[in-house]
Amino acid sequence: MKFLSRVVWSEGMYLGPQHFQIQNRYFEDSVRFAIEQTWFEPWGLSSYELDGSAIENGRVSLISAHGIFEDGLVFDSTAGCDPLPAERNIRDVFLPSAESLMVALAVPRWQERQQNCALNGNPENSRYRASERHIRDLNTGADGKPVKLCEKNIQIITQDEIGDDLLTIPLARIRRNGAGGFMYDPAFVPPCTKLTASRRLMDFLGQFIEIFEEKRKALMLPRKSGGFQAGLSQLEISNFWFLHAINDALAVLKHLHASKRGHPEELFRELSRVAGALCTFNLESDPNTLPLYDHRNLEYCFGALGQHIREHLEILVPSNTVNITIQPTPPNFYFGDVTDQRCFGRSRWIIGIGSSTGEAEVLTKAPYLVKVCSGLFVSELVRRAMPGLTLVHLPVPPSAISPRVDLQYFSISKSGPCWDHICDTRRVGIYIPNELPDAAVELRVVLES
The missing domain is CATH 1.20.5 (Single alpha-helices involved in coiled-coils or other helix-helix interfaces)
Structure with missing residues (x-):
């Protein structure tokens, strides 16, 4: 409330x-x-630092904390205004069967008809506890007097201790570290009022600036001029609009990264606008399915939005290309169903391959070690050490394909028993050996008119 x-002040009042x-x-x-x-959701942490060494022994301890609770109660230990909450031992409450444990900052709510300040120093469920300080006269700097101040009763609690009588700010998620100790989950993002309060959010923002820069450079390569010209192809027009969506967001994201004072909702709003614009390039995408902003669950909403954007940055597929969805099957196989009959007519089959070993290794090893055949027979080729369809490296992928910077592209021959069996079964199989670890693969078919 x-x-x-x-208050009505008047002369002579009691x-x-x-x-x-x-x-x-x-x-x-x-x-x-x-x-x-x-402001929207003007509460959360402005800055905080957890003791990374204390948690290894099962103790949650804050080095500093600065923020605001939902009802407007501010706290700041960084300037010595407020004492830090007592550390919390979580060994006894972290169940052996539990994968994680959430901890939060908590303070009792304001009670209209109950005690809100414990005068005897024992706060119990009171919002404040009285703390006496020696305060000097502001005018003279002397004549100090003892003054009782309301010290905030902020505590560190676990997820099972949260009740309706408490205001909370989720602080951290704790996991076991595999060595009998504990660790803070680096993926967790607490509610915060500034992007800089969460290293995870700042890294997230920096990564998308890099991704957008790389995508912008890739889209700029085929451009010969800065404007529209007569006779532009459908792909070139799509590229212009795709580039517009990226450039429009890039300047704002760079500003948020440089200013370091933006609210997480500002970043989410800008990325949501990009995500909605990218839905234009995929007929199966619906902007109504985009996640909504959730201040108490920033990890999920930013994670889901980021995944949507990453996927859609790679799907600029014009009408004359077909993307064959490839499903990995451990340890080294990939399979995909060819449902579009046009893929077996006048077309070019292009495979993109990437690996953590680097570009040079992919260029030299992929044509000899990667096997492409029907989904039924590709494992037999590996067992008999027989070649599949021939792969020829393409220094420049077809203009109909929007290339990924981390992939090398190869043309797939369309002749021989393997090709005939792909046509019969409508299923393709790909084998990528361990010599190309952490493999990434995509399969496109460019239709020829």
């Missing part, structure tokens, strides 16, 4: 502590009301 009514208390409530709630009308 907010208190937004002023003054009690309630007058000054409610005066403070009025100013605090007025500021909070104004912030809520201006």
Whole structure:
């Protein structure tokens, strides 16, 4: 409940502590009301640092913390304004069968008809505890007097201790480290008011700036001029709009990365706009399926949005190309169904192959070690050490394909028993040996008119 009514001050009135208390409530709630009308989800951590060595022994300990709870209660240990909450031992509450444990910062809610400040130093369920400090006169710098101040009763609690009487800010997710100890999950993103509060979010933003830069450079390569010309192909027009969507977002993302003061919702809004624009290039994509912003679950909403963008940055497929979906089957096989009859007519089959060993290794080894045949017979080729369809490296992929910078492209021959069996079974199989580890593969068919 907010208190937004002023106190009526008049000459000769009786003054009690309630007058000054409610005066403070009025100013605090007025500021909070104004912030809520201006910002979306204006609560969370502004900065924090967890003790990485203490958690190895099962102790959750904060080195610093700065932020604001949902009802507007601010805290700041970085400037010495507030003491840090006591560390929390989680060994006894982390069940052996549990994969993870969530911990949070918590403070009791404001109670209208109950005690909110523990005067005896024992806070129990009170929002504050009285703490006496020696305060000097601001004018003279002398004449110090003991003054009781409300010290915030902030605690570190586990997920099972969260109740309706507490306000919480999720702080960290804890996992076992495999050596009998514990570790903080680096993928977790707490609710925060600044991007810089989460290294994960800043890395996420930096990665997308790099991805957009690489994609922009790849799309700029085939351009000979800066404007539209008569006779542009359908692919070139698609490339222009694709490039527009990327360039439009790139400047804003760079600003957010440089300023370091943006709210996570600002980054999410900009990436959502890009994600929606990219749905234009995939008839099967629906912008209504994009995740919504969830301040308490930033890890999920940013992860799902990022995955959507990454996938759609690779699907600029014009009408004269067919993408054959390839499913990996451990340890070294990949299979895909050819459902489009046009793939067996006048067409070029192009395979893109990438590996963590680097470009040179792919260029030299792929034509001799990678085997392409029907899904039924590719394993037999490997067992008998027989070749599959011939692969010929393409220094420049066909213009109908939007190339990935991490792949090398090869043309697949369409003759011989392997090709005949692919046509009969409508299923293709690919074998990539261990000599090309961490393989990435895509299969495209360029249709010829």
